[in-house]
Amino acid sequence: MKKILSILFICNMALTALAQDVEFKASAPAQVIVGKPFQLTYSVNQRAKDLRAPEFTDFDYIAGPYTSQSSSTSFVNGKRTSSFTLTYTYTLMANQEGTFTIPPATIKVDGEQYTSNGVRITVLPPDQHAPAATSNASAANQPRETTQINEGNIFIRTLVSKGKVHEQEAILLSYKLYFAGVDVAQFTNNTRLPEFKGFLKQELEVGEIQTELEHYNGRNYQTAVLYRTLLFPQRSGNITIDPAEFEAVLRIQNRAQVRSIFDDFFNSYTTATKAITAPGTTIHVDALPTGKPAGFSGGVGQFNISSTISSTDLQANEAVTLSITIQGTGNMKLLKTPSVDWPEGFEVYDPKVSNNFRNTTTGVSGTKTIEYLAIPRAGGSYTIPPILFSYYDTQADSYKTLATPEYTLQIARSATEEANAAVVNHFVQKEDIQQLGSDIRYIDVNALPALKIHKSKFTFGTLAFWLCYLIPALLAALLFIIFRKKIQENADITRVRYKKANKVAQRRLKATELLLKADNKTAFFEEIERAAWTYLSDRLSIPTAQLNKENIAQILASKGVTDTLIEEVLHVLATAEFARYAPTSDHAMQDIYNDTTKIINQLENCKL
DSSP states (O other): OHHHHHHHHHHHHHHHHHHSOOOEEEEOOSEEETTOEEEEEEEESSOOEEEEOOOOTTEEEEEEEEEEEEEEEEEETTEEEEEEEEEEEEEEEEOSOEEEEEOOOEEEETTEEEEOOOEEEEEEOOOTTOOOOOSOHHHHTSOOOOSOOOTTTEEEEEEESOSEEETTOOEEEEEEEEESSSEEEEEOSOOBOOOOTTEEEEEEOOOSOOOEEEEETTEEEEEEEEEEEEEEEOSSEEEEEOOEEEEEEEEEEOGGGOOSGGGGTSSOEEEEEEEEEEOOEEEEEEOOOSOOOTTEEEEEEEEEEEEEESOSEEETTOOEEEEEEEEEEESGGGOOOOOOOOOTTEEEOOOEEEEEEEEETTEEEEEEEEEEEEEEOSOEEEEEOOOEEEEEETTTTEEEEEEOOOEEEEEEOOHHHHHHHHHHHHHHHSOOOOOOTTSOOOOOGGGSOOOOOOOOSSOTTSHHHHHHHHHHHHHHHHHHHHHHHHHHHHHOHHHHHHHHHHHHHHHHHHHHHHHHHTTOHHHHHHHHHHHHHHHHHHHHTOOGGGOOHHHHHHHHHHTTOOHHHHHHHHHHHHHHHHHTTSOOOHHHHHHHHHHHHHHHHHHHTSOO
8 A cells, every 4th residue: 555655746746846837947147257156057847858958168167067966845725836947057257358158058858859048258357466266166166355444345336327427417316335255144223314305206116136247456256236316416416415324233253262163153253333334426417408498397308298088079078188298217206297178168187197107227107198188068060189198208318399180179059059059049039919909008096095295304505415426426436546546456467466476375284284183295286386486386476387496596596586495495495395215314304494484474474
C-alpha cells in the first residue's frame, strides 16, 4: 500500500510540473567593476538539459557552470503547491569598461527548446587608488574594511534634473547616498528637509531602497536614492534650496577586537550614528516670455486636447454634454478649467472635473477631463465656437495654442413651443368678434344716493391748496436727484465691484471658516482660492478670466503696493491653488485662512 501511494505521489508531482509554464531566465548584476569577478545565472523552473550558453566575447570566462537545484511542496487549506528550480552559475570577469549585452542562452525541456532573455551589464572602471586585482574571486568580491568614517566614505549628493528652468516647469530633486567601506544599517527618523521656499512640491514614492554601483570621482560607491520630489518654481530669479540633514546608523567592523574567525559573528562589529548633510543648491528660474496668448491658463509642459459632444441634433429643454480631455505632462494639477462660449438661450451648469494624475520623474502626467452640461431653452441652429487652450511648451520653448472643433447644434422646438406657436397663430388669424347690441349696460343714476357737498378747506388760493402742489413737487425733485445719482453709480460696474469687493470677500471667508471647522479640505481650498481671486478681480477691475499672477504683481506695483505685500499675495494664491490637490494638514489650512484674511485687510488699507 505504501508503495502505491508513493507512486501516486510521484506521478502527481510529475503531472503538476508538466502543467506549469516553463520559465527560463538569465540574471546578473546591472553594474560590475573591471577586474572583479561576478556571477551570471540561468534558472529554469522544470527539469531540463542541454544548456547552450552564448560566447562571452566581452568578458573573461573564469569558471562554471555550477549546477544546483531546489524543490519545495506546501499544503495550504488542503491545496498542494510545489515548485522546482534548476540553476546554472557562471563566474565571469570584465576586462574593459563600457556597456555590454550577453546574448540569450537556450535549453531543452522535454525535447522542446526554450530561449532565455539577454542581459545588459554596465562595466565601471576600477578605483583609481585601488590595489591591483587578484585572481582569487572571493577576495576580489570583498569590500575594503575601514575603521574610520569620513566624508570620502559616506556622503549625500543633492541632484537636480535641471539647473535652469522656466516658471512652473517641473524639476526633479533627489538626495542620493554614496558609501564605500562602511555598512549602512538603517536611517533614523531625524531627517530635516528644507522648506523649498519659492516652489510647490509633489513628493515621489521611493519605495524599498535599492543599491547599485556608481563610479564617481575616480571611486566606485554603492548608491541609494533616499528622497525624491518634484518642484514647480513659482517665481523668477535665483531660488536657493537649503541643505538637508539625514542621520544614519552605521555598522563598523572593529579589526582590533577580532581574535579568530568566529569573532566575525560575535561582538566584532560596533555601531555609530552619523549625521550626513546634503548640500544646498540654487536654481535659476526664468520668467515666462511675454506675449502670452489669450487662452493661456498657466500650463507649462507638453499637452494635447480632445473633445466630444453627446449630440448635435436634439430638442429644446434636452441636455447636451460637451466633454474635453487635456492629456500630457507638466504642471497638470495647476491647470485652470477652460471656458466655453455658450450661445444665448442656453442654461449652463458648473462643469464637472475628473483628474487622473500620476507623479513621474518628468512631471505630473495624466488626464484632466471636464464635462460641461447645458440645456437649450429654444429651438434653432446654434454654434459652439472652438475651446482654446494655450500653454508654454518647454521643449519647443514657445507658447502653443490648441483648439477643439466647432460644433453646430440643431435644436428642434419642444412640444410646449409648438403649442404656444399654434395658439399665437390661432389668435392672429381669427376673425374679429361681432359686437352685440346688448353688450353695453348703462348706469341708472336715479338709484344713487344724494351727495352732500361741504365747503373744503383746500379751496383755490389758500395756503393748504398751494402746499398740496408744492410738497409733492419737491419730493419728486429730491427723489429724481437721488435715483439719478444711484443710476449713474450703478452704471459704473467697475466702481460697484470695487466698492463691494470687501463685502463679497468677507462673505466667502465666512463660508470657508465653516468648511475649515468641518475639515472639508477640498471644498475649503476651492472656496479660499475663489475668494482670493474674486476679491482681486473686483478690487483691480480686471475680469477673472484675464487675471493671472503676473499682471496682479504689475498692477499692485504700479499702484504703490509694497514688494513684501505683493509677495504675500502671490504666495497665498500659489499655496491655495496647489493645496487643492496636495495633502495638507489642518494646521496648514488654518495658516492659509489667516494669510488670506490678512492680505485682504491689508489691501483694503491701500489706495488702489
